[in-house]
Amino acid sequence: MTTTTSTSPATAHADIRVAVSTVIFSLRREPGRERPSVVIPLVRRTRAPHEGQWALPGGWLGADEDLEMAASRTLRETTGLAPSFLEQLYAFGAVDRSPTRAVSIVYWALVREDVSARPAPENVAWFDATSLPALAFDHNQIVEYALWRLRNKVGYSRIAHGLLPELFTLADLREVYEAILDRRLDPANFRRQVDTSGTLIPTDGFRTGSHRPARLYRYDHDVELAERGPLPE
Amino acid sequence: MTTTTSTSPATAHADIRVAVSTVIFSLRREPGRERPSVVIPLVRRTRAPHEGQWALPGGWLGADEDLEMAASRTLRETTGLAPSFLEQLYAFGAVDRSPTRAVSIVYWALVREDVSARPAPENVAWFDATSLPALAFDHNQIVEYALWRLRNKVGYSRIAHGLLPELFTLADLREVYEAILDRRLDPANFRRQVDTSGTLIPTDGFRTGSHRPARLYRYDHDVELAERGPLPE
Structure with a gap:
């Protein structure tokens, strides 16, 4: 030594x-x-x-x-x-x-x-x-x-939003998590967790189709998708 | 583009x-x-x-x-x-x-x-x-x-143990967290959190001195200090 x-x-x-x-x-x-x-x-x-x-x-x-x-x-x-x-x-x-x-x-x-x-x-x-x-x-x-x-x-972190378009439903967001984690997530539990995150802004829009209308959300871009810490830009 | x-x-x-x-x-x-x-x-x-x-x-x-x-x-x-x-x-x-x-x-x-x-x-x-x-x-x-x-x-993670010797008291461990986070932690809360981590092994030894005797612990080395994921060794 x-x-x-x-x-x-x-x-x-x-x-x-x-x-x-x-x-x-x-x-x-x-x-x-x-x-x-x-x-x-x-x-x-x-x-x-x-x-x-x-x-x-x-x-x-x-x-x-x-x-x-x-x-x-x-x-x-x-x-x-x-x-x-x-x-x-x-x-x-x-x-x-x-x-x-x-x-x-x-x-x-x-x-x-x-x-x-x-x-x-x-x-x-x-x-x-x-x-x-x-x-x-x-x-x-x-x-x-x-x-x-x-x-x-x-x-x-909020990186799931990096895979979503500007407007999305809660089911779209859940689908991203399910794809990455490769397992099904309970819709009601997922909604509760998302509700407390404070990063989703509800819009007046709805997606209509074969299911009942689902509200469209957008991401609050004032919140970074992930903490970078004091790194140079 | x-x-x-x-x-x-x-x-x-x-x-x-x-x-x-x-x-x-x-x-x-x-x-x-x-x-x-x-x-x-x-x-x-x-x-x-x-x-x-x-x-x-x-x-x-x-x-x-x-x-x-x-x-x-x-x-x-x-x-x-x-x-x-x-x-x-x-x-x-x-x-x-x-x-x-x-x-x-x-x-x-x-x-x-x-x-x-x-x-x-x-x-x-x-x-x-x-x-x-x-x-x-x-x-x-x-x-x-x-x-x-x-x-x-x-x-x-368990990296605080990287700053401790083989045997330590709970007060020693708390002091490492306090030094890194630069703030005081409540001893009773800290003890409760540590108790549930399952990575500390109590020994038969005690540290004696000016305070009442404090039990000595060692770290369970079967648990990595931090997750490395699938990185090459």
């Missing part, structure tokens, strides 16, 4: 590259399924390593780009739109995660269903996040961790 | 270096203060940029080091010991945070009071985390964020 600082192996600058990737969550309704599925877009790799395999959207960090700028860029290039929620997930830097040394700063984002339903660019496709093929690099592990964060965070 | 991926500014590899730094929290008792203070070790810089200013312990990521290995190394070099808790905090990568482009993967750690009380290596000193001088780079901002994470996380 040493207390000197002169033996550091890293006083010189190693050749390590910085990538930024993003796990983008949305919802998709499939015929015959009880709940919407959580889906993510993947990009088919057109060059080695892992040519032909699916990978998270991302790229090398540009010299003049902040990390969050780079994440927004890769997200825009993949889905064509800005996300409703974007947050840093984790930095992955295992020595053997790629043939040449690369640290990936991974973000995660939410986009609404109407956005993810648009035609995807070439080599981009949406996959059920819970049943993925073998992805390039350590990207299966990254998606696993992002799903874990999504399921945790939906319980103590 | 574009949906092509060919306009990426970052297909070539920019010259960006990767550093790893660690915010190390411990407690220290100062005469005349009601509660222990939260303290962090800082290193005085001996070269430009910011020569002579205090900075977080850290260094360049080594070619053969994982991120967490690099964080453990910088921590060992500073305090001479392994931490009781170590977790990734955030990656800071603003373009202008340093004269040459550097992304810092920052970890945070807890070390026990008896560890931080040992003589510090040259150019290392412990500071009250809530009243720091102007630090090098964006390190004041990083400590602010780490403190925010510490205060949040002490409420929904």
Whole structure:
């Protein structure tokens, strides 16, 4: 055990590259399924390593780009739109995660269903996040961790609204929770919990259709979807 | 708004270096203060940029080091010991945070009071985390964020035990919470909350002294101090 600082192996600058990737969550309704599925877009790799395999959207960090700028860029290039929620997930830097040394700063984002339903660019496709093929690099592990964060965070923040349009019913909101948590929630209990959250603004509108009319709500945008703490914007 | 991926500014590899730094929290008792203070070790810089200013312990990521290995190394070099808790905090990568482009993967750690009380290596000193001088780079901002994470996380995890020795009284444990949250907690309420946590194992030992004897407890090490989720070890 040493207390000197002169033996550091890293006083010189190693050749390590910085990538930024993003796990983008949305919802998709499939015929015959009880709940919407959580889906993510993947990009088919057109060059080695892992040519032909699916990978998270991302790229090398540009010299003049902040990390969050780079994440927004890769997200825009993949889905064509800005996300409703974007947050840093984790930095992955295992020595053997790629043939040449690369640290990936991974973000995660939410986009609404109407956005993810648009035609995807070439080599981009949406996959059920819970049943993925073998992805390039350590990207299966990254998606696993992002799903874990999504399921945790939906319980103590307002991020579910990042998957909803401007106007929604309480049943729409409950469906988002059910899709993320992959289990049914009791409608009456859910309504009680939402009533005490103080973040929903009732509108004068109703959705009519085959059921009895349901009131439309909007989210109080004065309340951030999640606490960021004292992070730089 | 574009949906092509060919306009990426970052297909070539920019010259960006990767550093790893660690915010190390411990407690220290100062005469005349009601509660222990939260303290962090800082290193005085001996070269430009910011020569002579205090900075977080850290260094360049080594070619053969994982991120967490690099964080453990910088921590060992500073305090001479392994931490009781170590977790990734955030990656800071603003373009202008340093004269040459550097992304810092920052970890945070807890070390026990008896560890931080040992003589510090040259150019290392412990500071009250809530009243720091102007630090090098964006390190004041990083400590602010780490403190925010510490205060949040002490409420929904068992990390307070990372600041305690193997055997402790309930008053010792409460004092850790009071130091981190910087406010007094009601002893009876605190005892009730702790009783239901199921992570404390009473021992047959008591601490005797000027007060009535207080039972000594130890932490149930089968329970992780905090949920890591499906992250690689």
